Amino acid sequence: AGAPGGGGGGGRICLVTSQAGTSSWVATRAAGSRLHSYGMSKLEANRRFRAAEPGWRVRGATAVALHPGFVATDMNEGRGKISAEESAFGIVAVLEALTPDAAGAFVDWQGQALHWATGRPLRGQHVDVDKPRAAAVAAAAEWPVLSGATPAELFAQHPDPLAALADGKIAAVVLRARMPPARAGEMVRRLEAVTARDLWVVSKRTNRTQPHFASFGPNLNYHLSNGARAASTAPSELVRSAARYGELYAQLGLAEPVRVLHDALRALGAGRHMSAGHDVGGGNGSFGGGIYRQNFPGGSFPLHFDSIRYAQRFLTERKCMKGLRAPPRIARRARTDRFSDLYRFSTQFSALLLLQKSELPGAELSLHDAHWSDLLHDCALQMRPTVHNVHLRNYQPGLLRRWRVRTLELQPGDFYVFNSNRLHSVHPVPGDGSKSRLSLGSFAGFDAREIRVWS
CATH class of the missing domain: 3.40.50.720 (NAD(P)-binding Rossmann-like Domain)
Known part of the structure; x- marks a missing residue:
């Protein structure tokens, strides 16, 4: 050159x-x-x-x-x-x-x-x-990542980091060592009790013996995917599930990461009111504040975006339907009544606290500056919508070069948040060693006045 x-x-x-x-x-x-x-x-x-x-x-x-x-x-x-x-x-x-x-x-x-x-x-x-x-x-x-050891350091870089994230001006926000690494290691040891009690729910397998990733905690996406039952039963089921897991987190000494994640999000909220999403039609029961996720060696989550509000628009508004498969339907009442505390947000974040990573170096995440609305009528890309996210399928890597991309390499104890309405992928856990990637995660609805979290 x-x-x-x-x-x-x-x-x-x-x-x-x-x-x-x-x-x-x-x-x-x-x-x-x-x-x-x-x-x-x-x-x-x-x-x-x-x-x-x-x-x-x-x-x-x-x-x-x-x-x-x-x-x-x-x-x-x-x-x-x-x-x-x-x-x-x-x-x-x-x-x-x-x-x-x-x-x-x-x-x-x-x-x-x-x-x-x-x-x-x-x-x-x-x-x-x-x-x-x-x-x-x-x-x-460049599409910057705001990174610092304290909220004050992040506010020095931007007066409202989460608003910048919602507007697509930045790729992610990272609070380094929000939980001390030694403390994160202690949480990992406590999660071993979850493994011993066989409480992880394996979400996907590469074959019959090797799990890809697993979760432990209340899972809104699972309840939304229950088809016709979701409209009438999922809110109350999820509330009961969140309550059970809340008690179990306390029993196993795993409530601290949830508090750390919520406190970090609140500290970055620039005065916005923050609380857990709730069932507005069923006694205001909470939908939960966080779910533990375990990615095993080789486990990844390919390119997708998350949005319980907009994912299904790919079925109703997308001009090119090739490659689309209809997800289970959710009755309109579910969107406008029992789940309305979540569906009302046009911006959805993913907030996570990393507890453990692989022994081998490597990034955890790739973020692409492609909003869901940029993809809606892009017929060069095949999509697979579900009730809560949309996956890219059978695409040529060159098609993604039109968008800026950032990778995040994190350390145990780091808190990070990104706009899940934008395209992103979770990298494969490198190596075939014994260490999986462990994190606590939550979604968050965001607007000018408030933040709602759910798991």
């Missing part, structure tokens, strides 16, 4: 290579694996670059070999730490900042100089990126 000359004078040349193209990486990390040939090809590309670079330098060109970062792609099953967009923004900023002194260097997407033999950072050697220019480039196209 090349860039026109700027401060460097004679133009710029960039070989997009990899840290895998080092002799150390090939000899140790790639030995005996399917990545060996990949590493060898990058090693040869680096060798040829170093042989050709002096000739380019004589002609006035500044050439560098550039490692784009560990990018989440299909090749690594989404385990990368940054999105393709983040990498691209960084590469542009580095190339624009190159001076002739950088000629022949091996650098990464942030401008850090790397050792040719090991790929490790060289202390004190860095391409000085023009920070204002890089920020301007990123601001023009």
